[in-house]
Amino acid sequence: MKQKIWLCIWLIWMISFSFTITVIANENQASDEMYYILVDRFTNGTSVNDRQVNLDDPNAFHGGDLAGVNQQLSHVQQLGMETINISPVMETDVYHGFAVTDFRSVSSHFGSLEDLQQLVASAHDKNMKVILDFPLTQMSEDHSWVENRPExxxxxxxxxxxxxxxxxxxxxxxxxxxxxxISFWLDEANVDGFHFYADAQIPDHVMNTFVDTVHQKGDHTAIVDGRATNEGMQMNQSLQQQMTSVFKQAGTSLEPLFASENSSKQEDVLFLESLTTNRFAYEAVQAEHNPVTRVKLALTYMYTVPGQPMLYQGLEVPMDNGKPTPDHRMARINQTEEEVVQRIEKLSELRSQYPALVDGELEYIEQEGAMSVYKRQLNDQEIYIAINNDEVTQMAELESISGAKQLRGVLYDDIVREQEDGTHQMILERETANIFIVEEDTGLNWPFLSFLIVVFGGFITFVIVMTKKNT
Known part of the structure; x- marks a missing residue:
């Protein structure tokens, strides 16, 4: 008899703590987070194309290929990525692909046109996109034009x-x-766009023609890297440098990130590190800070301001080559840091769930020490982002929230309610961040409390009845 009673108590306890109310903010929308892959240094999917491979030579091919990228699509998708940007796969004599010998063929080091077609088809089956790097500012000395068409x-x-x-x-x-x-690759490989590497020497009308060609062929992506343009998306180089400077250590104000010369735009591609920069983890370690903590804060900012985030392969580890040089080692995607992966996945989920994080207007609200609060708003959807980059706990008092509203934390469970003086007080521990959804103040959860009263009342009645039967 006692065993039955204790079983009932356990069941009621489990029910009471598993009863939740799910709030659906919005139907999922595409937010197009991107993942950059240096093909030769990602995954070796087949040994068939392993020629001139020398793992001991950092300047030689290391065997990564299109088959390897295809095999790892699920890893990339699990991070919430919807687009992969792969390094140049055109015929080349260097591992990174930026010395093209033929702009219309796939390098045998990486596979074949059929391998690229299969990769694109696999990505599309997963509702993912594939865009190709397309270098415009340089080519190999061995390109046939150098000798045959010098003009x-x-x-x-x-x-x-x-x-x-x-x-x-x-x-x-x-x-x-x-x-x-451009048309050849869009038609033959069915890719979803290009990441053009350009500079000011390319005439504006020529660059616009290239971007227009991409867009005219369908709903494709065109990223322009290395020069300003009125067409296509742009890699925001200056913001990358400023983010590194701010987030590599605690105690630095976020205010410079919101200055007009650094602020991001919807058409910007945002990134912490790339093929040509130092690893962010290296910068954090040099500043004598925990790279995992620093990466999580930087990602929170990058995913919650206007623009589209791009992660360079290995950021989820996070990789650190220990040198002030770009990291072109093989990606260590089997050694990921769970805290970083969880933050990436959660931020991607929130961008899909809340359109304001993608398309909303940004307003800088409050600064307390090195803690900043800013808001994204789209129609009636208001979201506050608080990042405490300080070395101590900080509190921000918000006076701009009208009506009986509460702020519900979604990175960490927290409810911020209106104080008697009409303010909402956000308190964050050092080197933490949270994202708050503005919603009606629910006060006490009366449906849940009523449920508990009914359940416990029924249990007490059951115990009394069973006790009387056994006396």
């Missing part, structure tokens, strides 16, 4: 930045060739 080429000694030959876009035939090449 189409700017020589290496005339291209001081890379000291490599480059296409001459003053020549109309060269422009036509690249327009046709």
């Amino acid at each position: 189409w080429v700017i020589r290496a000694d005339e291209n001081p930045e890379s000291q490599m030959p480059r296409p001459d876009f003053q020549e109309s035939e060269v422009v036509d060739y690249f327009v046709e090449t």
Whole structure:
């Protein structure tokens, strides 16, 4: 008899703590987080194309290929990524692909056109997109144009930045060739767009023509890297530098990130690290701070301001090569840091769930020490983001929230209610962040309390009845 009573008590306890009310903010929408893959340094999916591979030589091919990318799509998707941006896979004689020898063929080091087609098909089956890196500012000395069509080429000694030959876009035939090449990859490989590497030497009308060609072929993505443009999305280089400076250590104010010269726009691609920058974890370690904590704070900012986040392979570890140089080692995607992965997955989920985090207007609200509060608002949806980058606990008092509203934390469970003086007080421990949804103040959860009263009342009645039967 006693065992039955204790079983009932246990069941009621379990029910009371598992009873939750789910609030659906909005139907999921695409928010297009991107993941950058350096193909040769990602995953070796097959040994068939392992020629000239030397793992001991950092400048040699290491065997990563399109088959390996295909095999790891689920890993990337689990992070919440909806687009992969892969490094140049055109015919090349260098592992990173930025010395192209043929703009219209897949390098045998990485696989074949069929491998690329299969990768794209697999990604589309997962509702993911694939965009290709497309270098416009340099090509290999071994490209056939260097010898056979010198009038189409700017020589290496005339291209001081890379000291490599480059296409001459003053020549109309060269422009036509690249327009046709863009169409070739869109049609033959069914890719979803391009990440163009450009500079100011490319005439505006030429760059606009390339971007227009991408858009005219369908709902495709065009990212322009290395120059300002009125067309397409742009990699926000200056914000990357400012984010690193702010988030690599505690005690630094976030205010510079919201200055007009640094603030992000909807068409910006936001990133902490890339193929050409130092690892963010390296910067944090050099500043004598925990890279996991620092990455989580930086990601929270990057996912909650205007623009589309792009993660460079290995950030989820987070990888640190211990050097002030770009990290082109093989990605250690089997050694991920759970805290970082969980933060990436949660932020991606929130961007899909709450349109204001993607398309809402941004307003900078409050600064207390190195703690900042800002708001994203889209129609009636209001979301407050609080990031405490300070070395101590901080409190921000918000006076701008009208009506009987409460703030519900979604990174960490928390409810901030209106005080007697009409303010809402956000308190965050050092080096933490939270995202708060503005909603009606529910006060006490009366439906839940009523449920408990009924359940416990029934239990007490049951105990009394059973006790009388046994006396």
